[in-house]
Amino acid sequence: MPKEIPCIAIDAMGGDHGPQIVIPGALTAARSKGLSLILVGDEKILSQELKQHKTSGLDIEIVHAPEVAGMSEKPSEVLRKKKDTSIGVAFRLVREGRAQGVVSAGNSGATLACGMFILGRIKGIERPALASILPSEKGPTILIDVGANVDCKPYHLVQFGLMADVLARDVLHIKEPRVGILTIGEEEGKGNKLVKEAVELFRMSSLNFTGNIEGRDVFTGKADIIVCDGFVGNVALKLMEGLATSLTKLLKAEVKKSLLARVGFLLGIRALRRFGRRIDYAEYGGAPLLGLKGIAIVCHGSSSSKAITNAVHMAATFIRNHANEHLVEGLSANKDLSIFAKNALPHL
Amino acid sequence: MPKEIPCIAIDAMGGDHGPQIVIPGALTAARSKGLSLILVGDEKILSQELKQHKTSGLDIEIVHAPEVAGMSEKPSEVLRKKKDTSIGVAFRLVREGRAQGVVSAGNSGATLACGMFILGRIKGIERPALASILPSEKGPTILIDVGANVDCKPYHLVQFGLMADVLARDVLHIKEPRVGILTIGEEEGKGNKLVKEAVELFRMSSLNFTGNIEGRDVFTGKADIIVCDGFVGNVALKLMEGLATSLTKLLKAEVKKSLLARVGFLLGIRALRRFGRRIDYAEYGGAPLLGLKGIAIVCHGSSSSKAITNAVHMAATFIRNHANEHLVEGLSANKDLSIFAKNALPHL
Numbered sequence: 209m210p211k212e213i214p215c216i217a218i219d220a221m222g223g224d225h226g227p228q229i230v231i232p233g234a235l236t237a238a239r240s241k242g243l244s245l246i247l248v249g250d251e252k253i254l255s256q257e258l259k260q261h262k263t264s265g266l267d268i269e270i271v272h273a274p275e276v277a278g279m280s281e282k283p284s285e286v287l288r289k290k291k292d293t294s295i296g297v298a299f300r301l302v303r304e305g306r307a308q309g310v311v312s313a314g315n316s317g318a319t320l321a322c323g324m325f326i327l328g329r330i331k332g333i334e335r336p337a338l339a340s341i342l343p344s345e346k347g348p349t350i351l352i353d354v355g356a357n358v359d360c361k362p363y364h365l366v367q368f369g370l371m372a373d374v375l376a377r378d379v380l381h382i383k384e385p386r387v388g389i390l391t392i393g394e395e396e397g398k399g400n401k402l403v404k405e406a407v408e409l410f411r412m413s414s415l416n417f418t419g420n421i422e423g424r425d426v427f428t429g430k431a432d433i434i435v436c437d438g439f440v441g442n443v444a445l446k447l448m449e450g451l452a453t454s455l456t457k458l459l460k461a462e463v464k465k466s467l468l469a470r471v472g473f474l475l476g477i478r479a480l481r482r483f484g485r486r487i488d489y490a491e492y493g494g495a496p497l498l499g500l501k502g503i504a505i506v507c508h509g510s511s512s513s514k515a516i517t518n519a520v521h522m523a524a525t526f527i528r529n530h531a532n533e534h535l536v537e538g539l540s541a542n543k544d545l546s547i548f549a550k551n552a553l554p555h556l
Numbered sequence: 557m558p559k560e561i562p563c564i565a566i567d568a569m570g571g572d573h574g575p576q577i578v579i580p581g582a583l584t585a586a587r588s589k590g591l592s593l594i595l596v597g598d599e600k601i602l603s604q605e606l607k608q609h610k611t612s613g614l615d616i617e618i619v620h621a622p623e624v625a626g627m628s629e630k631p632s633e634v635l636r637k638k639k640d641t642s643i644g645v646a647f648r649l650v651r652e653g654r655a656q657g658v659v660s661a662g663n664s665g666a667t668l669a670c671g672m673f674i675l676g677r678i679k680g681i682e683r684p685a686l687a688s689i690l691p692s693e694k695g696p697t698i699l700i701d702v703g704a705n706v707d708c709k710p711y712h713l714v715q716f717g718l719m720a721d722v723l724a725r726d727v728l729h730i731k732e733p734r735v736g737i738l739t740i741g742e743e744e745g746k747g748n749k750l751v752k753e754a755v756e757l758f759r760m761s762s763l764n765f766t767g768n769i770e771g772r773d774v775f776t777g778k779a780d781i782i783v784c785d786g787f788v789g790n791v792a793l794k795l796m797e798g799l800a801t802s803l804t805k806l807l808k809a810e811v812k813k814s815l816l817a818r819v820g821f822l823l824g825i826r827a828l829r830r831f832g833r834r835i836d837y838a839e840y841g842g843a844p845l846l847g848l849k850g851i852a853i854v855c856h857g858s859s860s861s862k863a864i865t866n867a868v869h870m871a872a873t874f875i876r877n878h879a880n881e882h883l884v885e886g887l888s889a890n891k892d893l894s895i896f897a898k899n900a901l902p903h904l
Contacts, residue, residue: 345802355740358748392703392790400706400787423794427802439748440788442740446771447792451799454693454775 213242213267214527216520217298217307220257221249221276222314224509227257230313233516238266243524246307248273249294273297277314279509283321295319299326302502309523311494313507313516320356323497323504330532332539334549335360336499337368337438338506339375340445341492346429348380351390353435354495355442362405363548365389365435369415370538371498372433378529379496379522380432388421388431390440396420402437409548410435414541493519496526499535503527561590561615562875564868565646565655568605569597569624570662572857575605578661581864586614591872594655596621597642621645625662627857631669643667647674650850657871659842661855661864668704671845671852678880680887682897683708684847685716685786686854687723688793689840694777696728699738701783702843703790710753711896713737713783717763718886719846720781726877727844727870728780736769736779738788744768750785757896758783762889841867844874846883851875 218234220227231247231254238245244267247254251272258270273294277286286293295314299322301307310327312319320338329336337353352372357364369387376385389406391399398420399407410417421434423444436444493515494507503526505519526532539546566582568575579595579602586593592615595602599620606618621642625634634641643662647670649655658675660667668686677684685701700720705712717735724733737754739747746768747755758765769782771792784792841863842855851874853867874880887894 345805358740390791392706392787392794400785403787422798423791423796424798424801426795427798436791437748439740439751440791443738443771443784443788444791444795446740447774447795448771448799450770450772450775451796453772455800455803457693 212528213244214309214524215244215246215307216309216311216523217246217248217271217301218520219249219295219298219310219312219314219319220247220254221273221294222312223507223511224279224313227253229511229513230516231257232261233511233513234311234520235261235263235266235268236513236517237520237524238268240521242528243520244268245520246271246298246301248298248301249276250274271297271301277318279315281315281318283315283317286315286318287321287325293318293322296322296326299323299502299504302327307502308527309503309505311505311507311516311519311523313494313509313511316506316509319504319506320497323500327500327502327504329499330501330535330539332536332543332546333371333499334367335364336497337371338495338497339372340441340495341380342426342448344427344429348492349426349429349431350376350380350433351426351436351441351445352433352498353438353441354445355438356497357438359439360402360437361549362402362409363545365402365406365437366409366413366415366542366545367499367539368435369410369413369417369433370542371535372435373415373538374531374534375496375498375526376432378531378534379525382432384416385432386418386430387415387433387435388418390423390426390434390436390444391420392422394420394422406435409545412545414538493517493522496522501532503532560876561592562657562872563592563594563655564657564659564871565594565596565619565649566868567597567643567646567658567660567662567667568595568602569621569642570660571855571859572627572661575601577859577861578864579605580609581859581861582659582868583609583611583614583616584861584865585868585872586616588869590876591868592616593868594619594646594649596646596649597624598622619645619649625666627663629663629666631663631665634663634666635669635673641666641670644670644674647671647850647852650675655850656875657851657853659853659855659864659867659871661842661857661859664854664857667852667854668845671848675848675850675852677847678849678883678887680884680891680894681719681847682715683712684845685719686843686845687720688789688843689728690774690796692775692777696840697774697777697779698724698728698781699774699784699789699793700781700846701786701789702793703786704845705786707787708750708785709897710750710757711893713750713754713785714757714761714763714890714893715847715887716783717758717761717765717781718890719883720783721763721886722879722882723844723846723874724780726879726882727873730780732764733780734766734778735763735781735783736766738771738774738782738784738792739768740770742768742770754783757893761893762886841865841870844870849880851880
């Protein structure tokens with residue numbers, strides 16, 4: 209079998225800082241062997257930016273897209289009114305087989321919408337989900353879903369587990385990922401209706417299900433994958449960002465109280481910022497949108513070039529290690545559970 | 557009108573450290589004028605502990621309760637099998653009019669259950685709720701519900717807002733409390749089904765409703781009251797505790813890297829601990845359980861004496877300022893909304 213070279217379509221216009229940040233980040237990733245790029249956006253602007261960089265020997269192409277999805281535009285309106293945005297064209301390239309993955313730091317709602325409607329779901333996947341890779345005391349932990357689906361059924365949560373399972377194995381190289389469910393008590397039977405029903409399904413699944421995870425155990429590494437609905441996951445993610453920001457301010461205020469403390473605190477703030485950045489996806493570059501016919505990495509609008517580099521690497525690893533094929537196998541191994549896509553558990 | 561002297565029933569057996577911590581904390585509160593105490597628990601043990609302290613001039617009584625609700629006992633079993641626990645007897649004293657409030661650092665599930673079943677709800681209150689008073693950049697912020705109700709209807713959230721409103725006014729002395737709803741985007745219309753429907757009801761209510769609050773704004777003081785269902789609130793609260801603990805460990809690890817940093821970091825860790833303790837209710841002593849015919853303050857099992865003192869003060873302030881009478885007025889001012897207790901909004 210010839211080695212496949214992953215091709216990643218980059219939404220080069222996306223993000224708060226646009227091509228000046230996105231292109232150098234993507235180029236750094238392309239300098240690793242075995243990776244090709246398609247930069248999508250305004251041809252003139254992209255060519256101009258590309259001239260600033262060394263690109264000899266790199267497998268790079270520009271594909272023109274005349275429009276941009278604004279950071280605050282409604283996803284539904286982007287889909288309806290703007291047919292040729294950089295993010296939309298990037299997903300069309302994957303649909304046409306010219307690329308296998310998309311990286312975007314643009315309007316994340318538009319990225320989700322274009323991913324679902326232009327690229328489409330893997331057969332059998334009910335709801336694509338957004339995963340966030342968080343730091344824990346024992347290594348990376350996947351929190352899924354962090355905002356793609358606000359109202360979920362129990363079976364959706366099991367599918368989130370299956371998607372995160374391939375991410376953990378094929379991208380994070382975790383051998384037997386332990387899957388937990390985010391809830392309000394360690395003991396079995398604790399949770400809301402959604403969680404209680406999902407626990408029953410997880411127990412019937414092929415996943416290495418370890419039971420309940422409380423909020424206080426998200427960072428202790430008690431599970432490699434923590435499943436929740438997208439409302440809870442998004443609130444949780446933003447709460448962490450907010451807490452890290454407020455703690456930084458708190459420490460800064462403390463600094464003023466003591467000269468001796470100043471140096472130490474500055475280092476402390478640096479550690480906190482580092483933590484904040486890890487939550488902000490910089491370490492892994494972005495949040496993978498899973499369950500699509502391809503892969504999309506949703507980066508923060510304020511992403512650094514380094515975050516873009518890491519996101520491209522994550523997309524390429526995902527493709528190289530055939531994660532979506534493994535997801536199809538996972539779905540197939542759990543196909544008995546698919547009857548719960550439409551029906552509730554009879555005894556609950 | 558003669559000035560009423562609040563009487564607080566103390567679950568003197570509750571908490572990880574029992575009477576040795578609870579009693580000195582309660583006595584400190586009783587040394588302020590205008591407050592009487594009933595200590596509930598094993599008479600022998602309590603008398604023994606009381607002898608260690610100066611109590612002359614204090615208005616203190618002991619009421620015997622032969623049983624204790626263990627920290628890990630199921631609330632439903634405590635209610636069914638143990639009729640004379642210290643927490644149960646404390647609530648009976650309020651029901652009989654001998655006390656107006658309860659403070660407990662014992663099994664919090666049992667406290668919730670005894671509060672609801674022994675003391676009972678204020679007429680018109682559908683679901684009593686647990687409030688947590690969090691630190692924010694601009695002062696205290698109330699998060700409600702943090703775990704009493706895992707599956708909620710939109711109307712329940714509005715009632716949580718009404719309960720927190722009197723807490724904010726009568727205990728935290730906030731004049732026009734701004735009420736927000738915890739959700740996943742700032743723009744109107746963002747959220748799950750529960751939140752979207754609740755927003756409609758909040759707009760019809762008498763509350764000073766300010767709209768959506770994202771996780772990242774919990775600590776910025778954008779609202780004085782943040783309403784959510786008890787599942788989301790409990791996950792959020794425990795996530796904050798976990799994050800503060802993990803950040804402390806992270807900073808400790810950094811300390812080892814530099815001698816210079818050591819002193820600064822130790823101060824930093826102290827600041828973090830202080831923050832963690834504030835989340836852990838120490839500043840206000842505990843989480844008030846609102847909506848009951850009386851008031852209950854649920855303290856952390858690991859509460860310090862200081863936390864108990866503050867909890868007793870909070871309970872006394874709540875009673876002294878007639879918060880429950882104001883809650884009844886609030887319910888009455890919003891009685892048109894009570895049709896939504898049973899029915900969903902017709903157009904949603």
